[in-house]
Amino acid sequence: MYDTLFLTRDDAGEPKEIVGYWIDITDLVESKGVHEAIFKYAVDGAILIDESSLIKSFSPAAEKLFGYTEKEVFGKNISMLMPQPFQEEHDGYVKRYLDTGKGRIIGVGPREVSALKKDGSVIPIDLVISEAIVGTERLFLGIVRDISERKQAHDDLLNIANYDQLTGLPNRTLFHERLRHAIARSERNETLIALFYIDLDRFKQINDSLGHDAGDQLLRLTAERLQSNTRKSDTVARLSGDEFAVILEDVDHISIVTKVAQKIVESLSRSATLNGREIHPGASIGVTLYPMDDKLPEDLMKDADMAMYRAKEMGGSQFQYYSQQLGASVQHRIELEFDLRSAIKKEEFVLHFQPQAELLNGRIIGAEALLRWNHPKLGLVSPATFVPVLEEMGLITDVGNWVLRESCRHLRAWRRLGFDHLKVSVNVSPKQFKSWEFLGTVQNVIRETGVPPNCIELEITESLVMDDPENAVYLLKSLHELGVEISIDDFGTGYSSLSNLKSLPFDTLKIDRAFIKELPDDTDSATICRTIIALADALNLKTVAEGVEKLTQLKFLKRNGCNSIQGFYFSKPTTHQEFEKLLLEGKCLSVSDRHGDIIEVE
Structure with a gap:
């Protein structure tokens, strides 16, 4: 009598059932009927060999698995069902077992091994070998199961995992x-x-x-x-x-x-x-x-x-x-990115507004919205530090849309105080401008806030238009049809052509601070500013001078017909509460009509 228990698994390699075999070898040998029943109806293949490794019985399931008939294998060495190098090693393994009673396979199972079929293909099988003494003869019964599908499923899972x-x-x-x-x-x-x-x-x-x-x-x-x-x-x-x-x-x-x-x-x-x-x-x-x-x-x-x-x-x-130096620099950048993502969630971004004053009568006619980051440890962080990082992180569009919506919300509040003439200028990043949803965002903001479209001025750079003229023209014209005004920021530093100024729906040219800084002493700066103002006047465009910090700069711009200014001479960027206070106090440029001289800021 010998008995064997072993665990079987499904195609995914998970435990499925415990299979047991209890076979009386004496009956197997003495009773041909029982022998045939076991070998004929067993699901797994069964192979009976003697101690010389010669095959004595070969079940129908084994025939199906290996492709041989029992007649073809009877009396032949079991090693014919093994691929190399196992064929050469088999006889030595059996001899050592017979001499010592020790083996890696016999009495241990199931064990995965490779089997050689009649057609020359090699398949993985589970093998269980049990030993019994029948009379004076030592016999070994091998139970074999094809695990190709289970093995393939396991390999597929490994492939997906790795x-x-x-x-x-x-x-x-x-x-x-x-x-x-x-x-x-x-x-x-x-x-x-x-x-x-x-x-x-x-x-x-x-x-x-x-x-x-x-x-x-x-x-x-x-x-x-x-x-x-x-x-x-x-x-x-x-x-x-x-x-x-x-x-x-x-x-x-x-x-x-x-x-x-x-x-x-x-x-x-x-x-x-x-x-x-x-x-x-x-x-x-x-x-x-x-x-x-x-x-x-x-x-x-x-x-x-x-x-x-x-x-x-x-x-x-x-x-x-x-390099270690690079590591410190990049570590700072990584921390900055982490803090920026946190800033969005914690609403740490705020808007400051820099007033724009009209040179004709000195009153505040609007403001440019400027993004600031109120860092919990560093305080107000310059946009020059974090805006490029926002662009690389792909977050600038979301933040830019927030700036537009928040600016219009504040503008609505100031209009309700009676300042209907005010406009708000909002900078538009290249990625934001090129986003397919930008036009819809502007439409939604106008609808949500109820702000008149002509009170919104979108600032774009010259290079933004030149990068993709076809799409830029379509979007600018669509925005203009809504009633939104468009200004070219930092005019004179890019490469806009006169044909673009004539054909595109611009409303305002903003003179870059680089040309204002040396006024009125630098001849080239003075000439460039006069030319820009004259060009804008000829094309029926307004002009705004940025970065005005001195009275002499103001006098030059007023005398040469610039429409409005912004800069520290009149006011630094302020919070929305401080800007509202300037409006209520009536702060303005005190301008004399004679020779356009500007006396003081009131």
């Missing part, structure tokens, strides 16, 4: 495991490792403009280009989104790392055709070295990420090595 399904590259989980192993090998062999952290440039823009299918094509193309520029022994992985990473092992010299990084930059910068459109992608790469920069996997990843940020800040399509 590989990116879009590109076929290792994912973040497998990448970190390989990085740990690479570090261990490097430590043993005293070799160098280079880690590349790669982020595609302009991927979001390509994805948004050409669609997700094009974005997926670009990701697959990136994977192919990375693999073609690295060795098979290197690891190329997709971490998430448009982020990739490469591990270079067994590096002899840093010059090799530089060469590979340069090759990858050039490869990822080559043009590509996606959905019939030619694009020019690029990538920013951060490079860190083990063991020079850091020792732990997580620290190396952080270092490479910092270096990648530096490459992106410097314009992209390049690589940068990590």
